[in-house]
Amino acid sequence: MVEERREEQRTTVIERREEMPVFKEVYPVIEPHAYVAIAQDNVTGQLKYIVMEPTLFEQEQQMLKKITSILYDELDVSVKELTAEKAEEILKENVKRIVKDYKFKMSESTLQKILYYIIRDFIGYGKIDVMMRDHMIEDISCDGPNIPIYVWHREYESLPTNVVFDAEELNNFVVKLAYKCGKHISVAQPIMDGTLPDGSRVNATYGTEVSRKGSTFTIRRFRADPLTITDLIKFRTISVDMAAYLWLAVENRCSLLVAGGVASGKTTMLNCTSMFIRPELKIVTIEDTAELQLPHQNWISLVSRTGFGLREAEVSLFDLLKAAMRQRPDYIIVGEIRGAEAYTLFQALATGHGVQSTIHAEDALAVIERLESPPMNIPRALIGLVDIIMVQSRVRIGEKAARRTITLTEVKGYTPGVGLELQDVFRWNSREDRHEMIIKELEESAVIRKVIERRGLSYKEVLEELERRKVILEWMVKKNIRRYTDVGNVVREYYMSPENVYIRAKVELASS
DSSP states (O other), X not given: OHHHHHHHHHHHHHHHHHHSOXXXXXXXXXXXXXXXXXXXXXXXXXXXXXXXXXXXXHHHHXXXXXXXXXXXXXXXXXXXXXXXXXXXXXXXXXXXXXXXXXXXXXXXXXXXHHHHHHHHHHTSOGGGHHHHHOTTEEXXXXXXXXXXXXXXXXXXXXXXXXXXXXXXXXHHHHHHHHHHTTOOOOSSSOEEEEEOTTSOEEEEEOTTSSOTTOOEEEXXXXXXXXXXXHHHHHTTSSOHHHHHHHHHHHXXXXXXXXXXXXXXXXXXXXXXXXXXXXXXXXXXXXXXXXXXXXXXXXXXXXXOBOOBTTTBOOBOHHHXXXXXXXXXXXXXXXXXXXXXXXXXXXXXXXXXXXXXXXEEOSSHHHHHHHHHSTTTOOOHHHHTTOOEEEEEEEEEETTEEEEEEEEEXXXXXXXXXXXXEEEEEEEEETTTTEEEEOSSSGGGOHHHHXXXXXXXXXXXXXXXXXXXXHHHHXXXXXXXXXXXXXXXXXHHHHHXXXXXXXXXXXXXXXXX
């Protein structure tokens, strides 16, 4: 009988071990309180994103509820003050005052845990605050109440989490998100697009009016420290040769369309190529939500606005583009073209403005088909004015996800009766994970010929210029010059004194 009981206990221990997840990685997010674990289920093999926060015992939970209730009653701080940098200090001071005045008996560790949750819920993003602070997270998605929140991790891709909202919690949280965006969401207006104070993009739905399961939200995280051309070369998204080619093209006002699917890196690439624009030129960027970050001073950033009620009229990309044309910009950059604004943008291109934008399409031919189709309806003669079409894609390299520029295509022009002539200049070799130049010589490149004509240079001089820029880009990668302000400074310095920057880069590369 005793042996049977021991065997039963042994079997139970083994089963529990099998059920326990295996932690592949654990890293801090808000030290010393909040950590994240990437765990693998022993049975299914599925990876999970686990948020680990301080555990509150029942008595501590009761204290937290009471202190929170007192804070709501007694906290006398304006909303503007709460959103300032001192908000955390204000909360800490008031919590400590309440603990003292109301004679709460608690240890220092309990006080620190309570402070963590109060700051998280009052100032932060509640249950998803850890995800919002995790630099490895790109997207946070909630599909409805009682469903695990999903995140897109930079290394592990799409992962379910251990965070779940009930219906009432989710409704309240979506309203809070709308408030943080300075927007409104309700049964009458159940869809909301907005931008959080940190620049992250939010799309949310309220209740069961348009989403059958209940309220939902998707947050696309904003990088305070955006990726630069140095990062893209390091990640092998593009090659040094392609980066040098783009630098020369953008400097000489060649127009650029960056195409690709969802989350393929279109806006990132657009932001990186924009940094090559000469610092003295006037730039106007036009976006639905502000994502572009440029190191230029002579830069106007315009953002569209959705209409709300009778007082707030809609301001579309088309309206902003018309306004931008009156501001005499040298370069116009549109976050994404998809409607009537496309025709105005191509008119700007026809009048000599530098133009860059993104577009949803899987290849260069699909770009042309989209431009020609409603609602854009761009004539082929105008499409022929585009210089470069880059196609971005999210691919798999071994077991990991990566982003690559699949093709860099030139539009050589439009001929009546013949049509548009396209030419691939660079193409990604998926087998070897490297970019190859398709044309035999760069002299065949329409962009290079355009640069030769505009600058009055010889083909040999252009090749030498490209080689100098390659050396500088390789030097930036080697020295890890990657912050967008630092990259902007190098580009600005090169335009002022190219020989000095080139010699410095060459010497430091040779000595390292």
